[in-house]
Amino acid sequence: MDSTGTGQIEESESIKSAKFRLSGGEVLISKLNPRKSRVVSVAASSLAIVSSTEFVGLRAGDALDSRYLAYLLQSDLVRQELDSRVQSVTRSHQRVAPEDITHLNVAVAPLAEQRRIADFLDAETARMSTLRNSLRQFDRDVRERERAVLADQLNAGARSVRAELPPGWQWTPLMHLTDPLRQIMYGIVLPGPNVADGVPIVKGGDVAANRLSLKSLNRTTHEIEAGYARSRLKGGDLVIAIRGSVGEVAVVPNELTGANLTQDAARISIERSVHAKWLRLVLESPVVTYQIQQRITGATIKGINIWDLKRVLVPTPDMETQAALAATAGRAIQTHEDLRSRVAQHDHLLTERRHALITAAVTGQFDVSPASGRNVTDGVSA
DSSP states (O other): OEEOSSSOOOOOEEEOSSSOEEOSSOEEEESBSGGGOOEEEOOOOSSOEEOOTTEEEEEOOTTSOHHHHHHHHHSHHHHHHHHTTOOEEOSSOEEOOHHHHHTOEEOOOOHHHHHHHHHHHHHHHHHHHHHHHHHHHHHHHHHHHHHHHHHHHHSTTOOSTTSOOOTTOEEEEGGGGBOTTSOSEEOBSOOOSOOTTSEEEEOHHHHHTTOOSTTTSEEEOHHHHHTTGGGOOOTTOEEEEOBSSTTOEEEOOGGGTTOEEBTTEEEEOBOTTSOHHHHHHHHTSHHHHHHHHHTOBOSSSOBOOHHHHHTOEEEEOOHHHHHHHHHHHHHHHHHHHHHHHHHHHHHHHHHHHHHHHHHHHHTTSSOTTTOOOTTTTTTOOO
16 A cells, blocks of 8 residues: 555555465455455464454555554545445446555555544544444343243243143144235246346345335346246235244235345245234244244254244134234334334444545544544434
């Protein structure tokens, strides 16, 4: 890495072997997805560490502080430059060559100023990390309260499939709660690269990340999708992740009528005699999610197969009771979901401010010496 500012520095040593040993003080940056690539500072250690081939390793020269280097690589200045050097692109997979990282021309501050900047950012990002951890713990606590509501109001005291249910309730296989003409199934096995004018497809990760919208989904060609007409979606269907984040459930919005799935997600078309909102909630309740987790197989890629998913047992009351439970539990869950949405907004705001703070500091947009950082977390609370 070369400098074009004051305080000329030596070229940082690039660790170019396929797998390289780290002794401490190195800075690693991922070659994948440059705008979002991870930067890792390796702490000094008596233990040798072997790095992944997906990282480029840098050792700072005598005129460059390694902590400052790590922050510089996280700045918008460098991220935008790397983004302009992408060699191969799909929507989810971008890569830059190692030499594009090691031969960046960037202006850097004198060494003493680098250290002041690094000290300031160490303190401020640590405060942000503490707040972010508090936000995430709050999110986990809210999620646990959600699960308690679902267990208490939807499962009628059932804690396992061996539990005795109230009069009029029964254990029903999931497949018997769905439309017999649109059975539970996954979708396209090999959807191919993303195409701008193709058919939207829902992946398991889209369900977990709440990305069920036209603007958020990848698309496959009409030719590929035509072979999977039986797994097309309609507004009001449920989709459930069956690979990766197994068990996450979402409702298909009307704008995705005609979209399809990949093999990482399954469609659940609700039978007319079943209350849709009740079924969505009960699929997220502990007694059902526990069964799903018990059926997960696979070592590297974990998932549940369709045969097992169809046979998950659901504690089922009559339609009138389903509607009443859905209304009662739904109000409580909506309160929790509103809280989680606010937490997500705060977390996103905190991430944006962290990026802005790092960029402003390493590019000299403000003097860190008198800066206190009092305002960097305004409006963000746990």
